[in-house]
Amino acid sequence: MLRRTFVTLIAAAALSTQAYAQDAKTLNFGIISTESSTNLKSVWQPVIDDLSRAIGVPVKPFFASDYAGIIEGMRFNKVQMGWFGNKSAIEAVDRAQGEVFASVIDKDGNPGYWSLLIVNKDSDLKTLDDVLKRGGALSYGAGDPNSTSGTAVPGYYLWAANKIEPKTFFKTVRASNHETNLLSVINKQVDVAVNNTEALERYRLNTGKDANDSVRVLWKSPLIPADPLVMRSDLPADLKARIRDFFVNYGKGKDAERELANLKALTYQGFRASDNQQLVPIRQIELAREKAKVEADTTLGQAEKQKQLAELDSKLASLGQPAAKQ
Numbered sequence: 001m002l003r004r005t006f007v008t009l010i011a012a013a014a015l016s017t018q019a020y021a022q023d024a025k026t027l028n029f030g031i032i033s034t035e036s037s038t039n040l041k042s043v044w045q046p047v048i049d050d051l052s053r054a055i056g057v058p059v060k061p062f063f064a065s066d067y068a069g070i071i072e073g074m075r076f077n078k079v080q081m082g083w084f085g086n087k088s089a090i091e092a093v094d095r096a097q098g099e100v101f102a103s104v105i106d107k108d109g110n111p112g113y114w115s116l117l118i119v120n121k122d123s124d125l126k127t128l129d130d131v132l133k134r135g136g137a138l139s140y141g142a143g144d145p146n147s148t149s150g151t152a153v154p155g156y157y158l159w160a161a162n163k164i165e166p167k168t169f170f171k172t173v174r175a176s177n178h179e180t181n182l183l184s185v186i187n188k189q190v191d192v193a194v195n196n197t198e199a200l201e202r203y204r205l206n207t208g209k210d211a212n213d214s215v216r217v218l219w220k221s222p223l224i225p226a227d228p229l230v231m232r233s234d235l236p237a238d239l240k241a242r243i244r245d246f247f248v249n250y251g252k253g254k255d256a257e258r259e260l261a262n263l264k265a266l267t268y269q270g271f272r273a274s275d276n277q278q279l280v281p282i283r284q285i286e287l288a289r290e291k292a293k294v295e296a297d298t299t300l301g302q303a304e305k306q307k308q309l310a311e312l313d314s315k316l317a318s319l320g321q322p323a324a325k326q
Helices: 002-023 037-055 067-075 086-095 128-137 148-162 178-186 197-207 237-249 256-265 276-296 302-319
Strands: 027-031 059-062 081-083 098-106 115-120 139-142 172-175 192-196 215-220 228-232 268-273
Touching: 027 037, 027 067, 037 059, 037 237, 037 256, 067 086, 086 098, 086 148, 086 228, 086 276, 098 237, 098 276, 115 128, 115 148, 115 178, 128 215, 139 178, 148 178, 148 192, 148 276, 178 192, 178 197, 178 215, 192 197, 228 237, 237 268, 256 268, 276 302
Parallel strands: 027 059, 027 081, 139 172, 139 192
Antiparallel strands: 081 228, 098 228, 098 268, 115 192, 115 215
16 A cells, blocks of 8 residues: 555656646746847847757746846746846845756856956046046946846955945946946947956957957956856756756757857857855855945944844855955
């Protein structure tokens, strides 16, 4: 009787997983808005089509006007997996039942990329010190609030390190995606903006032009962990395994030549297995930024300030050593 019950449960579980695959009309793959959805769809669609065939479930790209839309999409199960930055992946993991399962490998095999501060090549801003001295007269192109290279990393390593709050430091601040910020600097619509090395490479692929002919890099961050891929943790285990295997092996099988061409359009060499541990450095940066704000807050009473600092120190300690300043 016990054996029969066990077999029945196993069969039911298998049927449940099959039913999920059969009943799910589509799975949605969320793509953060680093540039126009038209551009992003053109480079991601071939990979997503291959994913659909590999896992036996139709997959469609899912876009939103900002990073928060993709995070909320996963939170409400409108998005089941997707391409994120590390900061937005933290939100997906903490608020939307997400889990990191892979990360990208760039075209040169680097385990990450870099945040940049750029100006037009014709600008009289020659160094970072020039920006720091003249911020009140400059327009600034900021990143999406949930962007790793547009907000979290420059917020800590560049602005906090120089005791600057961009919203009050610059004459005007406009937050946008990487593509728009790059074009705004090239077209002299903003004086200075954040960007990243991936966006400059995408610009080269899209236009055939080298962005470095038009912009000057004034600051480059420490290495940022490569962009993670995230899926909802409540997907069936066998489906999660098929999704993970597809990405980790993409560009390595019998159809490698075509798949590598698809990856090249994304500026990638491939994908590697990963997990939530890759988010730790960005979590450390975010907590360190919070700590700096609390330390500088003159409106807090001493007891409340010490309480908040102790809580932040405890969170940092649980992650290991705090992020080192650069």
